[in-house]
Amino acid sequence: MSLRIYGIAASRAIRALWMAEELGIPYEHVPIHYRDDPDGPLGKNNPGFRRANPLGRVPAIDDDGFALWESMAINLYLARKHDKGLWPATVEGEGLAYQWSFFAVTEIDPGVGEWASHSFVLPEDKREPARAAAALERLQRPLEVVDAALAKRPFLAGDAFTVADLNLAAAMFRARRMDHAARPNLARWLADCFARPAARRAWAMRGE
Numbered sequence: 001m002s003l004r005i006y007g008i009a010a011s012r013a014i015r016a017l018w019m020a021e022e023l024g025i026p027y028e029h030v031p032i033h034y035r036d037d038p039d040g041p042l043g044k045n046n047p048g049f050r051r052a053n054p055l056g057r058v059p060a061i062d063d064d065g066f067a068l069w070e071s072m073a074i075n076l077y078l079a080r081k082h083d084k085g086l087w088p089a090t091v092e093g094e095g096l097a098y099q100w101s102f103f104a105v106t107e108i109d110p111g112v113g114e115w116a117s118h119s120f121v122l123p124e125d126k127r128e129p130a131r132a133a134a135a136l137e138r139l140q141r142p143l144e145v146v147d148a149a150l151a152k153r154p155f156l157a158g159d160a161f162t163v164a165d166l167n168l169a170a171a172m173f174r175a176r177r178m179d180h181a182a183r184p185n186l187a188r189w190l191a192d193c194f195a196r197p198a199a200r201r202a203w204a205m206r207g208e
């Protein structure tokens with residue numbers, strides 16, 4: 001097996017697992033747990049994993065000896081390498097794939113993480129509603145921008161689902177629990193992305 005994906009599905013590794021499922025490529029999943037038992041066989045000190053990502057964060061991949069980390073970079077690489085329709089057909093489309101992927105990790109990931117932690121992820125006595133509210137407030141403008149983009153076209157880089165959609169949608173999986181009534185285009189797109197068979201298979205790996 002040439003492609004190895006490191007990271008438990010209940011982590012950002014789900015992004016790479018979803019991509020591999022979309023592409024229909026063979027891969028080996030090595031469910032490294034980034035928190036538990038660091039020196040155990042599937043802990044973050046696993047030597048193969050540390051070779052793939054010296055930072056010790058998931059996801060990371062080893063693709064026939066080529067190591068790569070950072071979820072968005074992994075997915076851009078895999079989509080481009082396998083060219084099964086997830087890589088945009090035009091150079092402008094490629095620009096949009098980079099734009100939405102960087103947007104996902106800078107504008108969306110931190111806010112959604114903070115909002116979700118203080119809304120439903122942390123135990124109730126550890127949640128700070130003011131932090132959830134502030135995160136939601138900060139997300140309003142970026143989410144409006146996504147909604148406006150999707151008013152003009154069905155997917156972020158054009159008429160078809162591409163890596164741009166996968167990368168942003170995957171970073172928004174917890175944002176599915178937000179009220180998107182004021183953002184109907186975003187709501188439609190998010191539901192479409194998560195209804196894809198590959199998304200369902202990937203999320204089934206985490207029991208969701």
Ligand SMILES: N[C@@H](CCC(=O)N[C@@H](CS)C(=O)NCC(=O)O)C(=O)O
Nearest residue numbers: 011012034056057058059070071072
């Ligand atoms: N920007 C990175 C973030 C990776 C990341 O923080 N992963 C978490 C799990 S979701 C992790 O490995 N945390 C353990 C640590 O930071 O030591 C990416 O998108 O791949």
